[in-house]
Amino acid sequence: MSSNTRFSSRRSLLALVSLGLLMILFVSLGRWQLGRAQERQTLAQQIEQGRRQAPLQVDSQAALDRGALWQTVALHGSWRGDLTVLLDNRNFKGRPGYWVATPFVLDQGTLAGSAILVLRGWLARQPGQPPRPPAAPAGPQAIEGELLERVPRLFELGESSLPRSLPDPSGVAPVVQNLTVSELSERSALPLQPRVLAQTKPATELLTDWPDPNIDFEKNRGYAMQWFGFALIALCAWIGVAWKWLRRSRPTTRKT
Structure with missing residues (x-):
């Protein structure tokens, strides 16, 4: 050859x-x-099925567990405003801003004493100024929102984490890119339900026109x-x- x-x-x-x-x-x-x-x-089917169902009044663990993802649920309790966390880089119609996340301590039935993480709404970023989320209302509150599996995540090159213990003594809400229920529960010693609520009612200073995921x-x-x-x-x-x-x-x- x-x-x-x-x-x-x-x-x-x-x-x-x-x-x-x-x-x-x-x-x-x-x-x-x-x-x-x-x-x-x-996911598209879950969203459609959840939103077709009637709003669910949640007063027990069994009722919360029955709630379908994206179904509207009604809760009664009080805010833990001292545990508010801001989620950075959450844009709204091209405008930069934050999602304001605050635990809501439930006070009815078998849920009393536990809490659920609530995405309260969108806060616009003010150039050159630190974010100042509105204070959560004091006293007993009734809220409604759509039930989510977790806080929607963004792609993150680095790591942003919560302070080792919450609430922060400085009184300033920590700013992170992504947040998990387990991490917030661990840092705050607050028992949190494994699901998340995207608040829709009552109306507040924050915008609650939540974007749907890419389907x-x-x-x-x-x-x-x-x-x-x-x-x-x-x-x-x-x-x-x-x-x-x-x-x-x-x-x-x-x-x-």
Whole structure:
């Protein structure tokens, strides 16, 4: 076998391996997009089903556990304004601002003494000024809101965490990018329900026009078809390279 033939064979083998890896990558990305589409379709169904149900009066743990995600629930209790946390980089119609999150201590039935984290609304950022969220109303309160599984998260490069203990002696509401119920419960020693409420009533100084999560699952399906198309192109190229390699590898017979 000549050196040119050996070089051509090595190049063909490298091309086949590369195309094979690309096929695996493209198929994996397509399947991942289909998975994301399924997740978003399920979320869209949860939102639709939850909002179709009648508002739920919650006065017991069993009633709260029955509440469907995105269903409107009514609660009675009092605010723990000293445990307010601000969620940064929560824009509203292009305007920068914060979500104001405050625990609400329940006072009815088997829920008495426990609390639920409530997203009270959106606060605009004032350039050059520290955020000043309005104080939570004092005394017993009745509120309504949609039940969420958790506080919606944003992509975060670094880490922002709460102070080691709450409430902060300075009296200043901590500012973080993301917040979990378990972290707030641990830092404040306040028993919190595992769900979150996005407040809708009563009206306050804060805006409560909550954005829906991204549920455009058809876009993910379109992306999946694109990746599968790339995989098909890579497969065709793989077949073409393999066919040429096999033809060159066949021994040639000379006519006498």
